[in-house]
Amino acid sequence: MPDIMGGVRRKLKFFDLIKPGTFVTLLFWWVISAAAAFLFSYRVCGIVGSAANASLAGALAAAAVTAVYAAVVAHKEISSLKLIIDEDGEVMTNIVGGTMISCDDDFFTIKKCTDRFYSMLGYRIGDIARRYRGEFSKMLVGDESRGEFARLKRRLRETGSGQARYKLLRGDGTDMWVACSSFLTKDRGGNSVVYSVFLDITEEMTLQQKYALAEARNKIVFENINSGIFEWDMIRGTIDISDHMERRFIGAVKDGPIPALKVKNYIEPEDYEHLIEKIESVKNGESDKIVMTLGLKNADGTVTHSDMSLVAIRDHNYVAVRMVGILIDVEERHRREEELRSKASRDSLTGLYNKGATQQLIENTLELRGNQEHAVVLCDIDDFKSVNDTFGHGAGDEAIKMIAGLLSETFDRGCVIGRTGGDEFMVLCRNIGGDYYRLRKQLRRLNENRPTIEEGGLRRELTLSIGVALYPSGGETYDELYKNADTALYKVKESGKAGYEVYTGY
Numbered sequence: 001m002p003d004i005m006g007g008v009r010r011k012l013k014f015f016d017l018i019k020p021g022t023f024v025t026l027l028f029w030w031v032i033s034a035a036a037a038f039l040f041s042y043r044v045c046g047i048v049g050s051a052a053n054a055s056l057a058g059a060l061a062a063a064a065v066t067a068v069y070a071a072v073v074a075h076k077e078i079s080s081l082k083l084i085i086d087e088d089g090e091v092m093t094n095i096v097g098g099t100m101i102s103c104d105d106d107f108f109t110i111k112k113c114t115d116r117f118y119s120m121l122g123y124r125i126g127d128i129a130r131r132y133r134g135e136f137s138k139m140l141v142g143d144e145s146r147g148e149f150a151r152l153k154r155r156l157r158e159t160g161s162g163q164a165r166y167k168l169l170r171g172d173g174t175d176m177w178v179a180c181s182s183f184l185t186k187d188r189g190g191n192s193v194v195y196s197v198f199l200d201i202t203e204e205m206t207l208q209q210k211y212a213l214a215e216a217r218n219k220i221v222f223e224n225i226n227s228g229i230f231e232w233d234m235i236r237g238t239i240d241i242s243d244h245m246e247r248r249f250i251g252a253v254k255d256g257p258i259p260a261l262k263v264k265n266y267i268e269p270e271d272y273e274h275l276i277e278k279i280e281s282v283k284n285g286e287s288d289k290i291v292m293t294l295g296l297k298n299a300d301g302t303v304t305h306s307d308m309s310l311v312a313i314r315d316h317n318y319v320a321v322r323m324v325g326i327l328i329d330v331e332e333r334h335r336r337e338e339e340l341r342s343k344a345s346r347d348s349l350t351g352l353y354n355k356g357a358t359q360q361l362i363e364n365t366l367e368l369r370g371n372q373e374h375a376v377v378l379c380d381i382d383d384f385k386s387v388n389d390t391f392g393h394g395a396g397d398e399a400i401k402m403i404a405g406l407l408s409e410t411f412d413r414g415c416v417i418g419r420t421g422g423d424e425f426m427v428l429c430r431n432i433g434g435d436y437y438r439l440r441k442q443l444r445r446l447n448e449n450r451p452t453i454e455e456g457g458l459r460r461e462l463t464l465s466i467g468v469a470l471y472p473s474g475g476e477t478y479d480e481l482y483k484n485a486d487t488a489l490y491k492v493k494e495s496g497k498a499g500y501e502v503y504t505g506y
């Protein structure tokens with residue numbers, strides 16, 4: 001572990017041991033020993049008879065005494081210094097973040113810090129000592145960080161420990177964000193020191209700042225846009241809606257959010273029930289998104305239809321705390337769909353849309369363009385001829401109805417479900433918006449909940465081969481989507497049936 005003056009786990013040098021006190025003591029012993037030896041040899045023994053020889057003897061004796069003294073002092077110093085470095089080094093280098101021990105002064109003058117501290121901040125060993133005279137406070141960038149530093153110092157005085165977030169100046173002149181945890185302690189010499197651990201949180205802070213910026217932008221859009229954007233605070237139970245929506249549903253612009261419970265008044269009862277079911281699946285973590293068509297009651301008493309997309313925002317415990325939504329008016333599409341609900345558009349056996357109506361409805365949706373993603377699902381009953389052959393044509397018809405029922409149960413009300421051939425069906429899932437998880441779950445379900453025909457002791461489970469093409473990646477027109485979904489379906493037939501395949505441009 002390097003100390004602030006540099007040197008990574010360097011060997012102790014002689015000058016590490018030199019302290020002003022040691023020098024004075026050594027000098028004192030040298031003078032005393034020299035004087036004693038001089039007096040003893042010159043006066044008492046009278047040897048060799050000259051003052052010069054007595055002085056030499058005195059000097060030699062003094063040197064011997066001070067050398068012994070110095071050796072004793074050095075040994076003591078080396079042992080205690082080694083102990084400090086080893087103990088601190090072990091603690092400090094075992095910590096994930098960068099660690100620093102500083103004096104408990106106004107500037108947190110650094111005594112020691114780990115390699116990680118240096119590498120995190122992009123300094124070379126010794127840089128901090130040279131550039132900032134070892135003062136940590138000189139690395140703080142901006143008033144916010146300096147304020148945090150002042151607050152941390154106060155907390156250390158009051159409680160002995162504290163946390164702070166600083167922006168620090170890196171060795172290359174750029175900034176970085178760190179989270180710091182500090183506590184007061186004593187070093188071996190009994191001096192008060194501050195022990196601090198730093199973690200790099202630059203990425204997190206950058207994201208947070210970007211998010212704040214995006215939020216500010218959204219706010220502007222939210223206030224001014226002429227469409228239905230809203231935000232539901234699931235903890236407070238309130239909904240913030242744009243002025244445009246307030247005018248549309250309430251008939252006036254109100255101040256502040258509205259209670260979420262009031263929403264019930266503005267949604268057609270059947271749609272409201274579906275919405276509640278979907279909200280439950282968000283709350284219990286099954287899905288993160290709600291996409292559906294809603295009939296909405298306007299302030300003027302009319303009902304119009306909108307496609308709604310709601311996305312959940314979860315906290316760190318994965319609890320949905322907010323949902324942000326958008327409503328897109330689809331009244332025109334809805335009106336055309338209503339027209340197609342007539343008998344002429346229906347398949348007489350199943351009540352589903354017939355081939356022509358299915359195509360028309362899919363084309364209506366594709367016409368709207370936009371950047372929404374849709375899925376075209378093509379299903380064909382496996383070995384259906386043999387169902388007819390084994391159980392008769394009547395039972396075959398029943399089987400077709402069972403499959404129609406299965407499709408209606410599996411896919412939402414907002415989907416277009418049609419019978420496009422003898423034992424072939426097509427489903428359009430609108431605006432799936434990347435929720436492939438949900439789509440896959442629905443596709444799997446079609447072969448899990450198998451309708452069964454039982455007659456005259458014979459039993460037969462019905463399975464489906466399913467091909468999927470996604471708009472726009474798997475086709476941009478009805479014909480392209482049909483062709484590609486059929487290609488995917490064919491692959492399933494080839495590889496054993498009873499399954500699904502999504503077209504990916506083979």
Ligand code: GH3
Binds near residue numbers: 349381384392421
């Ligand atoms: P595969 O697994 O390859 O799909 O084999 P399959 O036997 O299902 O073959 P295919 O899909 O080509 O056969 C469809 C059969 O569905 C042919 C026809 O006899 C039967 N079919 C078509 N329309 C009706 C209907 O309205 N009622 C009944 N019962 N059967 C029908």
Ligand code: MG
Binds near residue numbers: 381382383384385423
């Ligand atoms: Mg078939």
